Amino acid sequence: MCAFFIEEREFAPFVDRMAGSTRVVGPVAKKNKFVFADIESATDLRLDYDVTILPPKKVFFPPKQQIVRFDANSVEDCIEPIPTVLLGVHFYDIKGLDMTDVLLRERFEDWNYLAQREATTLVGSSVQTCAPRAFWGSVGRDIPPKGHDAFLTYMEGGYVFETRTPKGEALLEYGTFREATEQELAIAAELNSVVLDTCSKLLPYEATDIATTVRESFGNEELWDDLAMDCFSCGSCNIVCPTCYCFDVRDSWNIDQESGQRTRYWDACLTREFAAVTMAGGQKENFRAHHASRFRHRFMRKAAYLNEKLGGPACTGCGRCAAACTANIADPVRVLNHIMGVEQ
Amino acid sequence: MTPESTGAPAEAHNNIFLPREAKIIRTSRPTPSEKHFTLQLADHTPLEFVPGQILEVGVMGYGESPIGLASSPTRTDSFDIVVRTVGRVTTAINSKEVGDSLWIRGPLGHGFDLDELRGHDLLIVAGGIGLCPTRSLIQYVEDRPEEFGHFTLFYGARDPLQLLFTEDRVQWRGSDRVDYHETVDRADATWTGNVGVIPTLFHKTTNITPDTRVVICGPPIMFKYVLNECDKLGIPRENIFVDLERRMKCGVGKCGHCQINDKYCCIDGPVFTFAKIWELEEAI
Numbered sequence: 001m002c003a004f005f006i007e008e009r010e011f012a013p014f015v016d017r018m019a020g021s022t023r024v025v026g027p028v029a030k031k032n033k034f035v036f037a038d039i040e041s042a043t044d045l046r047l048d049y050d051v052t053i054l055p056p057k058k059v060f061f062p063p064k065q066q067i068v069r070f071d072a073n074s075v076e077d078c079i080e081p082i083p084t085v086l087l088g089v090h091f092y093d094i095k096g097l098d099m100t101d102v103l104l105r106e107r108f109e110d111w112n113y114l115a116q117r118e119a120t121t122l123v124g125s126s127v128q129t130c131a132p133r134a135f136w137g138s139v140g141r142d143i144p145p146k147g148h149d150a151f152l153t154y155m156e157g158g159y160v161f162e163t164r165t166p167k168g169e170a171l172l173e174y175g176t177f178r179e180a181t182e183q184e185l186a187i188a189a190e191l192n193s194v195v196l197d198t199c200s201k202l203l204p205y206e207a208t209d210i211a212t213t214v215r216e217s218f219g220n221e222e223l224w225d226d227l228a229m230d231c232f233s234c235g236s237c238n239i240v241c242p243t244c245y246c247f248d249v250r251d252s253w254n255i256d257q258e259s260g261q262r263t264r265y266w267d268a269c270l271t272r273e274f275a276a277v278t279m280a281g282g283q284k285e286n287f288r289a290h291h292a293s294r295f296r297h298r299f300m301r302k303a304a305y306l307n308e309k310l311g312g313p314a315c316t317g318c319g320r321c322a323a324a325c326t327a328n329i330a331d332p333v334r335v336l337n338h339i340m341g342v343e344q
Numbered sequence: 345m346t347p348e349s350t351g352a353p354a355e356a357h358n359n360i361f362l363p364r365e366a367k368i369i370r371t372s373r374p375t376p377s378e379k380h381f382t383l384q385l386a387d388h389t390p391l392e393f394v395p396g397q398i399l400e401v402g403v404m405g406y407g408e409s410p411i412g413l414a415s416s417p418t419r420t421d422s423f424d425i426v427v428r429t430v431g432r433v434t435t436a437i438n439s440k441e442v443g444d445s446l447w448i449r450g451p452l453g454h455g456f457d458l459d460e461l462r463g464h465d466l467l468i469v470a471g472g473i474g475l476c477p478t479r480s481l482i483q484y485v486e487d488r489p490e491e492f493g494h495f496t497l498f499y500g501a502r503d504p505l506q507l508l509f510t511e512d513r514v515q516w517r518g519s520d521r522v523d524y525h526e527t528v529d530r531a532d533a534t535w536t537g538n539v540g541v542i543p544t545l546f547h548k549t550t551n552i553t554p555d556t557r558v559v560i561c562g563p564p565i566m567f568k569y570v571l572n573e574c575d576k577l578g579i580p581r582e583n584i585f586v587d588l589e590r591r592m593k594c595g596v597g598k599c600g601h602c603q604i605n606d607k608y609c610c611i612d613g614p615v616f617t618f619a620k621i622w623e624l625e626e627a628i
Binding site for chain 2: 109112250264276279
């Protein structure tokens with residue numbers, strides 16, 4: 001597709017016009033952190049954010065989502081996507097969505113997610129500030145972000161706006177754009193390349209070597225017991241992860257006690273009961289009863305199990321799990337570097 | 345890749361969570377905690393499935409539970425499930441009576457590889473409620489004996505009161521199509537049959553050979569001991585099929601609860617060859 005340029009003074013009117021005619025979601029400040037939220041005005045938008053508390057996955061796969069509705073005699077689906085522009089997604093979060101796109105589409109297509117994905121125009125934006133726990137500079141570096149419709153790169157004087165799809169191109173109507181010059185494009189490419197070396201955290205191993213070594217460490221119980229020793233089984237690492245998509249399903253009634261809904265809620269494989277089955281007599285058979293086996297399962301999912309399907313690790317290097325972990329033990333940089341050091 | 349079907353009518357943007365209505369046409373109470381349902385889809389279409397596949401069975405307002413199909417697809421006018429009351433959802437299901445509806449999704453999952461079983465002697469080892477999903481295969485073999493070699497069936501329960509499918513068992517005992525052996529872990533005053541755990545039944549027959557195909561379904565504790573007996577008889581792991589149970593919420597390989605290493609019990613199983621799960625550290 002094509003590359004355009006929008007002057008900095010034209011950017012706010014562009015966002016305001018867009019927000020005036022469709023739902024726009026983008027990064028906004030929340031106390032001293034950032035979140036993706038509905039944008040009413042361009043002044044709310046903070047494209048200089050480092051990382052958001054939750055990844056933009058929540059736009060398509062909200063923490064709580066109705067999957068069917070029922071009344072006394074019938075059941076109907078409730079896939080009701082809202083046309084949305086999701087603005088200002090960093091490249092690592094686009095890659096996270098690329099992964100959930102594959103995982104929620106494979107074998108059984110989950111249109112509760114995919115319909116909102118199709119109804120959304122996704123606009124990426126360059127990283128202006130590197131989050132302290134991020135390590136995206138050294139994970140999946142050879143895998144480009146795919147599932148976006150346009151990409152904004154901030155530079156002195158304005159933004160290069162590269163359109164990738166007709167959906168992205170359709171946003172041009174909201175703003176005053178001109179064609180980008182070759183020089184502006186070169187600067188944008190340089191900025192997006194240089195930023196990869198700004199992470200202070202480093203995972204200095206090939207993903208394929210990590211996958212093999214981590215997989216082989218499965219039986220090393222001492223190693224995993226040690227790594228997971230302080231785990232509270234709280235599931236915070238799951239909840240903030242862009243590539244986690246486990247869920248629980250619960251029914252509830254409306255006040256008439258006849259109609260109601262079946263709702264899925266984010267779930268977390270680190271929590272104690274996640275793999276527990278109730279057997280005869282109310283006894284529980286827990287297939288991952290020990291916290292170390294749950295901690296290990298998550299790392300296997302992120303570093304090894306899904307690599308073939310996804311073409312790389314199921315980790316974007318966003319560092320959210322590292323920052324969210326109650327016991328400060330979930331950092332993949334700590335865990336994987338340790339395993340590589342011990343096992344290799 | 346073509347998406348797999350949840351059994352619901354094909355529509356654009358099919359919702360994988362949308363269940364179909366099934367009417368209860370017969371029920372019985374084989375034990376105080378189990379209820380046997382015979383069901384028919386409300387739209388009267390036949391349910392096409394492979395023995396070993398599962399259904400997500402639900403009551404709206406309560407939830408869904410994964411239940412193995414307990415009848416053979418060779419008997420197409422209706423289908424059976426047996427539900428054990430263990431929690432909120434299964435209590436709600438078991439409160440339903442003839443004429444009520446259950447809401448089902450499926451058939452789901454990978455059932456028994458019939459092509460791998462056909463033409464060979466077959467041993468089915470069922471413990472406790474493990475008889476229910478294997479009953480689908482048992483009926484199939486009964487209906488098409490010409491497709492299989494010698495058929496042996498082992499069934500065990502904790503005590504005589506827990507034994508399921510009384511009519512079936514009477515028929516199996518008298519049948520020349522199946523070499524049937526049953527046992528209970530603990531006898532009561534009325535019991536005159538075998539007492540002991542299921543692996544002890546291997547001494548009751550000489551029909552099991554290294555070429556026999558073995559199907560195992562039962563509580564997790566049972567697997568190791570039965571597999572040990574199979575090992576002693578020299579049965580290769582590729583010829584042993586295990587029907588596993590896990591916590592499942594979605595049944596379509598998304599929700600994550602039933603993961604066994606990198607496999608999903610709900611879509612890669614519930615039936616696996618022992619050779620496959622031998623590689624999976626978390627399987628048994």
